Amino acid sequence: MTPLVQVDHLEKRFGEVRALDRVTFEVDAGEWIAIMGPSGSGKTTLINILGGLDHPSAGRVVVDGLEIGSLGERELSRYRAEKIGFVFQQFHLVPYLTALENVMLAQYFHSITDEKEAEESLRRVGLADRMDHVPAQLSGGEQQRVAIARALINNPKLILADEPTGNLDEVNEAAVLNLLRDLNEVGHTILVVTHSQAIGSLADRRIELEHGRLARISTASLAKD
Amino acid sequence: MPTRSMFFRILWKLLGASGGRLTVALIALTSGAAVCSALLNVNLDAERKLTQEFRTLGANVIVAPPAGGDASLADASVLDRIAALHAPQIAATAPYLYVAANSGSQPVILAGTWFDQVAKMNSWWKIQGDWISTRDDHEHCLVGQTAARQLGLVPGSAVQLRSGGHTVSLTASGIVTTGGAEDSQVLTSLDSAQSLAGLSGRISLVQLSVSGTPAQIESVTRQLGESLPGVEVRPVRQIAAAEGTILGRIQGLIFWTIALILVLSTLGVLASMAALAMERRRDVGLMKALGGSVPRIMRLFLAEAGTLGVLGGVLGFFVGVVLARWIGERVFGVAMSARFEVLPITIALTLAAAVAGAFPLRLLGRVRPAEILRGE
Numbered sequence: 001m002t003p004l005v006q007v008d009h010l011e012k013r014f015g016e017v018r019a020l021d022r023v024t025f026e027v028d029a030g031e032w033i034a035i036m037g038p039s040g041s042g043k044t045t046l047i048n049i050l051g052g053l054d055h056p057s058a059g060r061v062v063v064d065g066l067e068i069g070s071l072g073e074r075e076l077s078r079y080r081a082e083k084i085g086f087v088f089q090q091f092h093l094v095p096y097l098t099a100l101e102n103v104m105l106a107q108y109f110h111s112i113t114d115e116k117e118a119e120e121s122l123r124r125v126g127l128a129d130r131m132d133h134v135p136a137q138l139s140g141g142e143q144q145r146v147a148i149a150r151a152l153i154n155n156p157k158l159i160l161a162d163e164p165t166g167n168l169d170e171v172n173e174a175a176v177l178n179l180l181r182d183l184n185e186v187g188h189t190i191l192v193v194t195h196s197q198a199i200g201s202l203a204d205r206r207i208e209l210e211h212g213r214l215a216r217i218s219t220a221s222l223a224k225d
Numbered sequence: 226m227p228t229r230s231m232f233f234r235i236l237w238k239l240l241g242a243s244g245g246r247l248t249v250a251l252i253a254l255t256s257g258a259a260v261c262s263a264l265l266n267v268n269l270d271a272e273r274k275l276t277q278e279f280r281t282l283g284a285n286v287i288v289a290p291p292a293g294g295d296a297s298l299a300d301a302s303v304l305d306r307i308a309a310l311h312a313p314q315i316a317a318t319a320p321y322l323y324v325a326a327n328s329g330s331q332p333v334i335l336a337g338t339w340f341d342q343v344a345k346m347n348s349w350w351k352i353q354g355d356w357i358s359t360r361d362d363h364e365h366c367l368v369g370q371t372a373a374r375q376l377g378l379v380p381g382s383a384v385q386l387r388s389g390g391h392t393v394s395l396t397a398s399g400i401v402t403t404g405g406a407e408d409s410q411v412l413t414s415l416d417s418a419q420s421l422a423g424l425s426g427r428i429s430l431v432q433l434s435v436s437g438t439p440a441q442i443e444s445v446t447r448q449l450g451e452s453l454p455g456v457e458v459r460p461v462r463q464i465a466a467a468e469g470t471i472l473g474r475i476q477g478l479i480f481w482t483i484a485l486i487l488v489l490s491t492l493g494v495l496a497s498m499a500a501l502a503m504e505r506r507r508d509v510g511l512m513k514a515l516g517g518s519v520p521r522i523m524r525l526f527l528a529e530a531g532t533l534g535v536l537g538g539v540l541g542f543f544v545g546v547v548l549a550r551w552i553g554e555r556v557f558g559v560a561m562s563a564r565f566e567v568l569p570i571t572i573a574l575t576l577a578a579a580v581a582g583a584f585p586l587r588l589l590g591r592v593r594p595a596e597i598l599r600g601e
Contacts, residue, residue: 081516
């Protein structure tokens with residue numbers, strides 16, 4: 001089976017600084033991967049390149065058959081809209097749109113909007129009674145669940161989550177992790193950037209970076225169930 | 226829900242989200258549109274009102290026997306042919322017959338004319354005594370101030386004029402000061418002058434007051450020339466040129482004022498939009514991360530600016546109408562009427578100013594989502 005993600009000798013330089021240095025790994029469809037490492041190790045840079053938000057300096061990144069480095073701006077926009085679902089640490093919701101509209105915004109940039117489908121997506125993350133609230137009226141956990149509903153709405157091939165529980169309390173962290181685990185169980189491929197060993201232990205595999213280099217790839221010690 | 230509805234839903238929220246900054250931009254646009262609308266209204270009405278007022282400043286077209294021709298007089302039937310044209314631009318038609326006469330031993334020029342028409346085109350003439358109101362008054366005359374001094378006449382004086390073997394007795398109704406040749410003449414009815422000279426049905430020339438722009442006056446002159454064979458129709462170039470210059474200068478002044486106002490409005494919008502662009506960087510970065518293409522995102526912001534432009538244009542038009550009425554009352558002494566053909570022009574100009582002022586928002590297309598989303 002062809003891997004969903006192929007990263008081959010990926011390099012990213014910012015001037016003299018090598019944020020990523022010849023990183024190579026593969027991810028199969030349906031895997032939950034934790035990308036770990038200390039601050040400045042290149043985790044976010046890696047996830048930005050995988051998400052088409054940044055360009056590699058060298059090497060190849062292929063996601064679902066598309067080589068990211070060869071895509072122009074227009075193709076990258078389509079790639080992000082159709083293949084990627086982002087979940088950010090800071091939630092990044094549009095503050096003047098309601099929860100429902102934030103989810104529909106992703107539909108809008110993907111193709112056509114479907115309000116019923118967006119409502120269903122919010123129900124799925126337990127926000128049936130918060131659809132018409134703007135982000136300022138939602139707790140951090142609720143905002144992150146809106147972001148997850150938004151990431152899921154277009155059925156992306158790959159969900160990229162950058163410290164998704166970094167701004168949440170324990171209760172909301174558990175809720176968000178349960179959501180991600182449920183998504184993974186129904187077949188979604190998830191790459192999560194995290195500092196947390198606990199979250200890392202939930203993943204199928206852990207990719208550890210140090211100073212932009214791939215330090216090790218390990219299988220999780222704890223069973224997901 | 227169709228994608229178009231979502232577009233308007235986001236647009237509506239965008240307009241509500243930055244109410245303060247957008248209100249400042251809207252005020253700048255409405256103010257600019259109001260001045261533009263007022264000036265355009267004034268421009269359209271001023272041309273009409275000024276050309277009307279010009280017509281009280283003397284004749285601007287002369288109909289006369291051709292210079293150097295055999296006949297020095299024209300047939301009065303030319304007046305019927307002018308009337309038969311039913312040209313609405315002809316504001317007044319005053320025939321003149323000049324007769325060399327004597328009052329006692331003093332020579333004087335007697336001018337026979339239609340006073341009702343002369344009054345329409347010579348409002349600046351100063352009269353001491355009474356004006357003659359009808360063309361059928363054969364007993365009175367107006368005496369030019371120089372002639373009155375030479376003949377020792379005052380309002381109410383009797384004057385007897387002689388020419389050839391004919392004599393006419395008139396009463397000086399008033400002493401007139403014109404600043405022109407009439408100051409040395411005695412003016413009476415056309416019929417009286419024709420009787421005195423024994424030239425029934427003959428006239429020396431016709432003075433016409435034709436309203437309109439220089440081009441319109443030229444057109445009427447051409448039409449008259451074609452309809453009146455055997456006589457020469459010529460515009461009084463100095464007057465037509467002066468009127469054209471005044472209208473041209475007023476229009477130039479209005480054009481450049483509008484241009485300046487639009488530049489200032491654009492700068493006002495530019496300032497608000499530059500601040501707004503900084504606020505919107507995060508939203509644009511996020512929209513790009515969600516797969517929004519630059520043209521699709523920019524369409525939202527341009528639609529926002531366009532909405533402001535249209536709204537500013539419509540509001541400004543109505544404020545401008547009120548302003549134009551006020552200017553009309555102050556400058557022309559009458560209220561200017563609302564000219565709805567100005568509305569689409571005002572909207573188009575304000576829209577252009579709004580879209581030009583939204584230039585900083587277009588720079589948002591360069592936002593790099595990765596930098597924005599990591600908080601740079």
